[in-house]
Amino acid sequence: MTELDGLDGCGPDARIYLKPAGFLDSPQYHDEKNHKLNNSLIWFSQVEYSIYDSNKPVVRGLIPVENWPGVLERMPGQLKDRASALFANLSREHSPLSCGERVLRFDQPHVMGILNMTPDSFSDGGKHDGDAQKAADAGFDMATSGASIIDIGGESTRPGAETVWEGDEIRRVVPVIEKLVHCGAALSIDTRKAAVMEAAIQAGAHLINDVSALLHDKRSLEVAGVSGRPVVLMHAPSSGKDPHKGGDYGDVVTDTFDWLEQRIADVVAAGFEREKIIVDPGLGFGKSLADNLALMNNIAMFHALGQPLLIGASRKRMIGALSKEAPVDQRLGGSIAFAHHAVQQGAQIVRVHDVPETVQAVQIWRGMRDAGLTARV
Known part of the structure; x- marks a missing residue:
């Protein structure tokens, strides 16, 4: 089983949603294994993804953030761009x-x-x-x-x-x-x-x-x-x-x-x-x-x-x-x-x-x- 098992059967209207998970109290103990949430005081170490097709969840998974780039690269085209944008939003710094x-x-x-x-x-x-x-x-x-x-x-x-x-x-x-x-x-x-x-x-x-x-x-x-x-x-x-x-x-x-x-x-x-x-x-x-x-x-x-x-x-x-x-x-x-x-x-x-x-x-x-x-x- 890989993180992408089950994705090949998704239709062209499938949508992906991302949720940061695995929040850390002391991220400095886990260098390169966590990601800052916006410009906040919170770091997350995992990404939970959910794929919906015909408004029904068909695939769910939990990925360590250090594996995210590789997982993103292997996603089908109709999901890849959206997943990339959603992940970027998780780390987007909000202006004062x-x-x-x-x-x-x-x-x-x-x-x-x-x-x-x-x-x-x-x-x-x-x-x-x-x-x-x-x-x-x-x-x-x-x-x-x-x-x-x-x-x-x-x-x-x-x-x-x-x-x-x-x-x-x-x-x-x-x-x-x-x-x-x-x-x-x-x-x-x-x-x-x-x-x-x-x-x-x-x-x-x-x-x-x-x-x-x-x-x-x-x-x-x-x-x-x-x-x-x-x-x-x-x-x-x-x-x-x-x-x-x-x-x-x-x-x-x-x-x-x-x-x-x-x-x-x-x-x-x-x-x-x-x-x-x-x-x-x-x-x-x-x-x-x-x-x-x-x-x-x-x-x-x-x-x-x-x-x-x-x-x-x-x-x-x-x-x-x-x-x-x-x-x-x-x-x-x-x-x-x-x-x-x-x-x-x-x-x-x-x-x-x-x-x-x-x-x-x-x-x-x-x-x-x-x-x-x-x-x-």
Whole structure:
């Protein structure tokens, strides 16, 4: 048996997917047997490949990275070019993003704090609604606690939430952005609407986080492109009123990967700078518990898209489902567990409600990584 047994029977439409594996705490002990994941603090020693034909997995394998060049050279032509590009994306260095007073470097993970200006968000709806100063104070606390980014939203996207008129959404978020513009953290506007993006950018927002990947509003792509701001493209099964509608997957991991891959290509083709695109697999959006867990277990595969990766699992219902239906306000442990797992898999940004606790968890992880990387040979 060789690494390529079974490939000869693949059809012309077969697709290959790569996932880094075999992460090392101290890569210097294994020279030339590991590879750096992006420009991060993580090294991998193996590549897991999966080949799908007619949307079904037909071949799976695990290859030591030192054997990868030889394996790639022997791949059939229709798979070789794609496999080469995916592997290059795994080691692609992500350029820093200038966000006002903050520069986001991707050699370490960042915490994005959630600041909802809504009456009906699933976790903290109404906490800051109608009180811009109270919300700004909470934002300053997040920045002081170590949040690199504060994500400000004026419309809930929980299942069953009503669509908010763009004027009301602007009224909710703009005063908060104006008060936080010099807080030291990058400010993100969480919206699907072009008019809200424009108003938020005018007020000082540095980044756009759109759960519809700039598809909900036909003007969003143009507005985001003209602004020059970085954008988070998130996967959701629908770009319509209800982002949770649909969600019928053959394989949720490869379906989400393919969707994001195509969306990146479309946005770049429209003139957007690839270096300013962040991707989010959209945990909880039109996805079952099994779907969400499959995505969490395969976070590392999404690095093959070649973009910084954002993961948002904080307080979501899957934590309750795994912990005897713990209510929303009792999901801190699960939220940190998911955030820590995402960071261990190389996610560059974790989006959370509980900033101080998550920052501390990331700092401990970073200390352990530094200790491994500086260990004596």
